[in-house]
Amino acid sequence: MRAVRVTGYHQKLEMRDVPVPEVTGPLDVIVKIGGAGVCRTDLHILEGQWAEKSGVRLPYTIGHENAGWVAAVGSAVTNVAEGDTVILHPNITCGLCRACRSGDDVHCANKVFPGIDSDGGYAEFLKTSARSVVKIDDSLEPSDVAALADAGLTAYHAAAKAARRLRPVDRVVVIGAGGLGHIGIQVLAATTAAEIVVVDRNPEAVELAESIGAHHGIVADGSHVEQVLDLTGGHGAEVVVDFVGEGGSTAQGLKMLREAGDYHVVGYGENIDVPTIDVISTEINIIGNLVGSYNDLTELMALAARGLVKLHTVKHALDDFQTALDDLDGGRVRGRAILVP
The missing domain is CATH 3.90.180.10 (Medium-chain alcohol dehydrogenases, catalytic domain)
Known part of the structure; x- marks a missing residue:
């Protein structure tokens, strides 16, 4: 063969x-x-x-x-x-x-x-x-x-874990609407009533995300962290699911997270650099997903x-x-x- x-x-x-x-x-x-x-x-x-x-x-x-x-x-x-x-x-x-x-x-x-x-x-x-x-x-x-x-199984695993925490009044930010992300968005839409915000640097990917269940699409143009904070009243989202994990997305994802929020890491390629005092003082959770x-x-x-x-x-x-x-x-x-x- x-x-x-x-x-x-x-x-x-x-x-x-x-x-x-x-x-x-x-x-x-x-x-x-x-x-x-x-x-x-x-x-x-x-x-x-x-x-x-x-x-x-x-x-x-x-x-x-x-x-x-x-x-x-x-x-x-x-x-x-x-x-x-x-x-x-x-x-x-x-x-x-x-x-x-x-x-x-x-x-x-x-x-x-x-x-x-x-x-x-x-x-x-x-x-x-x-x-x-x-x-x-x-x-x-x-x-x-x-x-x-x-790709779908990894996205489902992360989205299903996130969905168990999310409530209808909550917001979840999805970073990346590519091969994994566009599946994760659909899983979240099917399994939770939370408000879904998608961030991607590609306008076409953002458009796709909005067509498959995202309530808000944001192009990562340098102002995307501020746009997410504006959407969440300055507090950040209860959950961030990062399907990118490189190119600065980890630091940006943590900035989009509210106190006691869950940051799910799915994509990989860079280190997560966060002072331990920030983890303790905000009680955030950093969660790996295989x-x-x-x-x-x-x-x-x-x-x-x-x-x-x-x-x-x-x-x-x-x-x-x-x-x-x-x-x-x-x-x-x-x-x-x-x-x-």
Whole structure:
């Protein structure tokens, strides 16, 4: 089969012919890929940022946002069958460790992360586990929802945590309305009655945000912190969800936060620099957000099946992987780029 491989860091990806994965264990599931999301993390992988953390051996196949159709299953698989349409949770988990038994499978002690530390979905087929496949509604096309497996799942995880705190009289500021942010906005709109304020430097992204549930859209033109404070009577928002995490957004996000507010960090790339006395005197909470759990993914797909969350995509043929990556790196992708084998 064709697969897009990382052959070296700070080098271009290469298309290679590799063997089709086979069922070797009772819980194995082989998926024919119908869509693979192109994520900024893929750029960070090529830059070598994940080399030490993942410990992956090169060459390997990139791609961690995947959906498709079940092609083969192991002897003990009962939750899906050949031909089923599925989306893949990005982690392959053991189900036996303390985290898994607590329902916190994101922190599985024995997890494998295809596309990060093992072969991923920039390919025609992918091997995963019965614990990682979510059967989805027949009305959903894999290439339309693939990026919900990570970008959408991460956005849902953060937005759902934020929604548990928010009340109808509250305000939530979303920084960034791109690949993750535009999903988070829809999740917030579907799960909370709070007032949603979106900040993005791109006027088109702000316009998109207002069309999918944001009550206020603000272009980050240098006066955006003051505009948020004006909207909130000078107090700041109860919750800030930062899908950017770099370029100064962390300092700006904290300035938009009211006392005892929650600042959710989702995007990454810079350090958070805040004096401890400010954390103590204002009792703010700084909350990290990783990818969501398997249950989070099932809930997100329920919203997608009802039409409450729609992924804005730009589709490319698998052979056109370099264009997709270049467009993402150059900031030319509105929503999410998807590779279709």
